[in-house]
Structures are given as structure tokens and as C-alpha cells.
Amino acid sequence: MTNPTAAILAIGDELLSGRTRDSNLHFLAGELTRTGIALREARVVADDHAEIVAAIRALSAKYTHVFTSGGIGPTHDDITADAVAEAMGAKIGHRADAMALLQAHYDRSGLPFNEARQRMARVPEGAVLIDNPVSTAPGFTLGNVHVMAGVPDIFQAMVASVLPGLSGGPPLLSQSLRVMRGEGEIAAAFGALAAEFPDLSMGSYPFITNGAHGTNLVVRGTDPGRLDEVMIKLTRLFG
Amino acid sequence: MTNPTAAILAIGDELLSGRTRDSNLHFLAGELTRTGIALREARVVADDHAEIVAAIRALSAKYTHVFTSGGIGPTHDDITADAVAEAMGAKIGHRADAMALLQAHYDRSGLPFNEARQRMARVPEGAVLIDNPVSTAPGFTLGNVHVMAGVPDIFQAMVASVLPGLSGGPPLLSQSLRVMRGEGEIAAAFGALAAEFPDLSMGSYPFITNGAHGTNLVVRGTDPGRLDEVMIKLTRLFG
Structure with missing residues (x-):
């Protein structure tokens, strides 16, 4: 029995400017090793649509799983969901299930569910939502690509939501x-x-x-x- | 005036198993930003000849500079120098200048300059040595690829040896x-x-x-x- 393989793609200008030190790669590496999934490659790219699309295509063709971190928030530089949709040939829009989750969250917190926050409901057609117990805005799995937030607390919570559903191999x-x-x-x-x-x-x-x-x-x-x-x-x- | 671009390639199984947390990417990112060189991409690959060759080829064709860390020590898993030579189409052997540096170092320290240690003198033809003030065994620059040690103290000393010789752009x-x-x-x-x-x-x-x-x-x-x-x-x- 062989072990499934994986890559992680961390997305964000701040990781390449020296401003932020990535911790998600190290965390995921440990979790995958325990699960029996062999992490084979890691990449970091900037908030650049073409670069994200190219990296997703290359990695999803090569490994059993791709895990991404970063770029799924409400601001103009959060472009990961659209890039993943393009890379995987899926349509994308504001999905009703994600809209409902977020609407309920903002109703509870009394904050306006404005256009920027609605951006976090942009999820490709055919993707399965990844639960975010920290701040509600979901990640998603499309094909073999698992799209998660960059904030370490939320990334870790999403990894805990995703990993139990994946088949590992014998522990490494x-x-x-x-x-x-x-x-x-x-x-x-x-x-x-x-x-x-x-x-x-x-x-x-x-x-x-x-x-x-x-x-x-x-x-x-x-x-x-x-x-x-x-x-x-x-x-x-x-x- | 535009800024030169760069990528870093960190090499080593230990970075992907969760055993070691990479610190060289974060350090280099800060140094390049000060120098006016725009770090655009980072990759981590395992100690695998074909993977290192493929990554070096892709990155050296795309960016002004490529900086590598790891895999230039004396043990069987130190295969970076040979992979870089193949990627860049250069011959490689035990180079006289690197042999002389290491011979003098081991003569001073009273340790045998054995076959394993001589492996650290494997440097591609045409490469320029990078000074290692910490432990002597040199890095090298071949074309636009700067090959450095993975141990953080040595990596940082080699970066200090290399960066002053590179043209930057306006500070970022x-x-x-x-x-x-x-x-x-x-x-x-x-x-x-x-x-x-x-x-x-x-x-x-x-x-x-x-x-x-x-x-x-x-x-x-x-x-x-x-x-x-x-x-x-x-x-x-x-x-």
C-alpha cells in the first residue's frame, strides 16, 4: 500500500515581502505525516491571478491532494476562489448555501452583510464547503484542491474539518x-x-x-x- | 527603473515532514526587499534529483535570480550541487579551488579530510564560489542560481556574501x-x-x-x- 501525495500552495504578497512568516506549511506537514499523506512540495506565490492559476494546474495534476492557504477573505486582494475555479474549469458565483451561512452569522453578530462580506460566498460550482468553526466564512474542496484561509487559527480549524474525510496510507x-x-x-x-x-x-x-x-x-x-x-x-x- | 525578480528553492525532506520549520525563506525575503529585489515565488522540494532539476530549470528561466538552500553537505542525501549542474548544463567534479579551501580548513582543525568531506568540493565548472565564513565549505553561483547551505547561520552568512554583488532596484x-x-x-x-x-x-x-x-x-x-x-x-x- 502506498501513501497518497500532497502539495501545499500558500498565497499572499505578505509571505514574500518578509512581513509575515508562514506557519501553515509547518503545521500541515505535521498533520499530513500523522495521516499517512506524503507532503512532496510546497509553493508560495503572490496575490496574482495568473500565478495562482498556473500553480494550481501544475500541482493538482501531479499530486493526490493540493491544500491552499490564503486569499479567501472579503478584500480586493482575495482572489484565490476565482483563480481555483479558472484553474479547474469550474463556474463561480455567490453560492446560496454559503450566502445562507454568512447571512445567519452576520444576523447573529449584528454586523451588516455588505457586498465585501458577500464576496466570501463566492464558491465554485460543484465544490464542497469546508466548515469554519472560527469565523463561519467557509473554505471549499473542488476536485482534489482544498481551499482554506490563511489566518493560522482558521487554517488549522479547516484542516481539522478536511483531514478526517481523506484516505491516508500507513502512518509515516x-x-x-x-x-x-x-x-x-x-x-x-x-x-x-x-x-x-x-x-x-x-x-x-x-x-x-x-x-x-x-x-x-x-x-x-x-x-x-x-x-x-x-x-x-x-x-x-x-x- | 524596475526591480529584478527572484525565487527561493528550499531543498530537504525534513522541511516537508514537519520535522524542521524553514526560516531561510523569511530571512531572505526581508534581505531581498531591502536590496530592491522582488521575491516572487518560493518552493520547497524533497531531496530528489529529478524534482530539484525541474524546479531549478523552471525558476531560473522565469526570474532574474534563484537562491537555493540546503543539500550541499558531505552526506549521501546532499545532492543539490549535482542537480544544479545538470539543470544548467554544466559539468561537475571536485574543483581544485574548493579542495584547497577545505584541505586548509581540515589541516587547521586536525580532522581528516576524508572522502565524505571532499564531496563538499563538488562544484560545477564555471561557477563562482560563495564565501562561507562559518564553516568554510563554499556555496556557489552558476548563471543566475545561487546555491547556499541550509543551516540558518551558514545560509545567512552566505546571503551576506552574495547580495552586495547583485544589482538591486529602488528599495521596496x-x-x-x-x-x-x-x-x-x-x-x-x-x-x-x-x-x-x-x-x-x-x-x-x-x-x-x-x-x-x-x-x-x-x-x-x-x-x-x-x-x-x-x-x-x-x-x-x-x-
């Missing part, structure tokens, strides 16, 4: 060994071991602490027995 | 106004103002603090006079 497990030796010292033996275990992904991540070189050795895979086997060998070599 | 300036109103309330007037200033990029970033909705309004551009003009109008509208 990892184990690691921290070694107080430089990468250059352990590379040959570690590389030989990686060649011996082609079914596992083995990586080494150097660090410097108090002026001393160390390396974190990380092994990943889906078979717990194989992980144990390689960890025993690693500990014998470097432990 | 930004100003912002924090408004304690929800996006839906200010969207119409803010959108109209954005249409009035097509030479500026205007974005709104909602937040929730103590249960109250607020929005950061951010304007970006290269002409300080235009930025002042729009900020006066924004302050009159929402201040």
Missing part, C-alpha cells in the same frame, strides 16, 4: 539519533547503511551547539520493524 | 496602518483606494486580538511620495 513513522560528531565523520557509514535500506528515507541534519559539531540522524518509513532494525545498527555504529 | 518600501475593524467593514473603501493607486501593492491582513477583529493595512511600492499620499488618505478613512 520516523526515529532519530542525536550524535555529537560532525556530518563529515559519519557520512560514509551512514551512506552505506542508507544503501542497505532503500525502502527507508535517511537524512542527516547538522547542528552546532556550544561550538561543537553534532548531527541528527533521521530515518523515515512506514514499516516499524525496518525502522527498529536500522536504529539498532545506527546505535551500534554511532551511539 | 512599505507602510502599514493597524485598524481595529474587521476586513469586511473596510473592504469596499480600501479596494477603491487600491484601484486609485495601481502603481502600489495594497494588502489587508486580518487578525483577532482578545476576541476583537482588526486588520493590518499594508501598502508597498518604490515611490516614497506615493506611499505618503496613500497613507494620508488611509488615515483619513480609517485612522
Whole structure:
């Protein structure tokens, strides 16, 4: 059994100007790993219609799932829904189900359901709404593209709404060994071991602490027995 | 005068498994903005030769500069240099200048300059070395691709070595106004103002603090006079 694959596309000028540090990629990466979906690629593009369309087309053709974050609010720079509709060849308008959700929300809060706020009901035909327990305005799933808000609290709530409905694979497990030796010292033996275990992904991540070189050795895979086997060998070599 | 453009490509399985949170994108975004180079896209791919080659080709054809981070150490999963060489059609081998740098470094430190460490001298023909004041092993610039280490301290030192040699454009300036109103309330007037200033990029970033909705309004551009003009109008509208 193999694992489904995924990409994340984060959308927003603010992520590329250095103003905002993205946290959604890191959060989603952890959640997907637990679900058994292999995150293979991440992209960040600006609030630019053509760029979003091109990225959605490329990623949705290549991976089992695409998750987007950002650009579904009420302002003029929120253009993700229209771009996703174009990329996937769907029509888009103010959808009655999303209008009803938002109308009820603004009725409760006593705020006007004005034209800008109605923009958040623009959802492509055929898309399934994604529940937003934080602030009501929904995300949506169209084909294999899951469109979510960029605000981290809302993004995380939407991920929690979407993931239980997706089929994962066997959980992607990892184990690691921290070694107080430089990468250059352990590379040959570690590389030989990686060649011996082609079914596992083995990586080494150097660090410097108090002026001393160390390396974190990380092994990943889906078979717990194989992980144990390689960890025993690693500990014998470097432990 | 227009601004040169750039993309960053971060390379590494650990960034996609949720194990490591990338900080190089955010750091580089800020540095490029100060230099007047417009960061347009970011990608993260795994330690996979074909994926790295494809991303380098796509990005180097599209933007003035490509900056890569990660995958230039001594272990078997450090495959960036070879992938960049293939993408750019250059030959690669152990280069004499890089070998000499590393030999001197290991002679000083009393560590063996073994085969794994020699791997860090694999640099494409025609590439210019990028100085690494932290740990000696160099990065390199090949065509418009700047190849740097993934460890944040070293990445930052290499960026400091590279950026002064690149031509920037006029500095990319930004100003912002924090408004304690929800996006839906200010969207119409803010959108109209954005249409009035097509030479500026205007974005709104909602937040929730103590249960109250607020929005950061951010304007970006290269002409300080235009930025002042729009900020006066924004302050009159929402201040």
C-alpha cells in the first residue's frame, strides 16, 4: 500500500515581502505525516491571478491532494476562489448555501452583510464547503484542491474539518539519533547503511551547539520493524 | 527603473515532514526587499534529483535570480550541487579551488579530510564560489542560481556574501496602518483606494486580538511620495 501525495500552495504578497512568516506549511506537514499523506512540495506565490492559476494546474495534476492557504477573505486582494475555479474549469458565483451561512452569522453578530462580506460566498460550482468553526466564512474542496484561509487559527480549524474525510496510507513513522560528531565523520557509514535500506528515507541534519559539531540522524518509513532494525545498527555504529 | 525578480528553492525532506520549520525563506525575503529585489515565488522540494532539476530549470528561466538552500553537505542525501549542474548544463567534479579551501580548513582543525568531506568540493565548472565564513565549505553561483547551505547561520552568512554583488532596484518600501475593524467593514473603501493607486501593492491582513477583529493595512511600492499620499488618505478613512 502506498501513501497518497500532497502539495501545499500558500498565497499572499505578505509571505514574500518578509512581513509575515508562514506557519501553515509547518503545521500541515505535521498533520499530513500523522495521516499517512506524503507532503512532496510546497509553493508560495503572490496575490496574482495568473500565478495562482498556473500553480494550481501544475500541482493538482501531479499530486493526490493540493491544500491552499490564503486569499479567501472579503478584500480586493482575495482572489484565490476565482483563480481555483479558472484553474479547474469550474463556474463561480455567490453560492446560496454559503450566502445562507454568512447571512445567519452576520444576523447573529449584528454586523451588516455588505457586498465585501458577500464576496466570501463566492464558491465554485460543484465544490464542497469546508466548515469554519472560527469565523463561519467557509473554505471549499473542488476536485482534489482544498481551499482554506490563511489566518493560522482558521487554517488549522479547516484542516481539522478536511483531514478526517481523506484516505491516508500507513502512518509515516520516523526515529532519530542525536550524535555529537560532525556530518563529515559519519557520512560514509551512514551512506552505506542508507544503501542497505532503500525502502527507508535517511537524512542527516547538522547542528552546532556550544561550538561543537553534532548531527541528527533521521530515518523515515512506514514499516516499524525496518525502522527498529536500522536504529539498532545506527546505535551500534554511532551511539 | 524596475526591480529584478527572484525565487527561493528550499531543498530537504525534513522541511516537508514537519520535522524542521524553514526560516531561510523569511530571512531572505526581508534581505531581498531591502536590496530592491522582488521575491516572487518560493518552493520547497524533497531531496530528489529529478524534482530539484525541474524546479531549478523552471525558476531560473522565469526570474532574474534563484537562491537555493540546503543539500550541499558531505552526506549521501546532499545532492543539490549535482542537480544544479545538470539543470544548467554544466559539468561537475571536485574543483581544485574548493579542495584547497577545505584541505586548509581540515589541516587547521586536525580532522581528516576524508572522502565524505571532499564531496563538499563538488562544484560545477564555471561557477563562482560563495564565501562561507562559518564553516568554510563554499556555496556557489552558476548563471543566475545561487546555491547556499541550509543551516540558518551558514545560509545567512552566505546571503551576506552574495547580495552586495547583485544589482538591486529602488528599495521596496512599505507602510502599514493597524485598524481595529474587521476586513469586511473596510473592504469596499480600501479596494477603491487600491484601484486609485495601481502603481502600489495594497494588502489587508486580518487578525483577532482578545476576541476583537482588526486588520493590518499594508501598502508597498518604490515611490516614497506615493506611499505618503496613500497613507494620508488611509488615515483619513480609517485612522
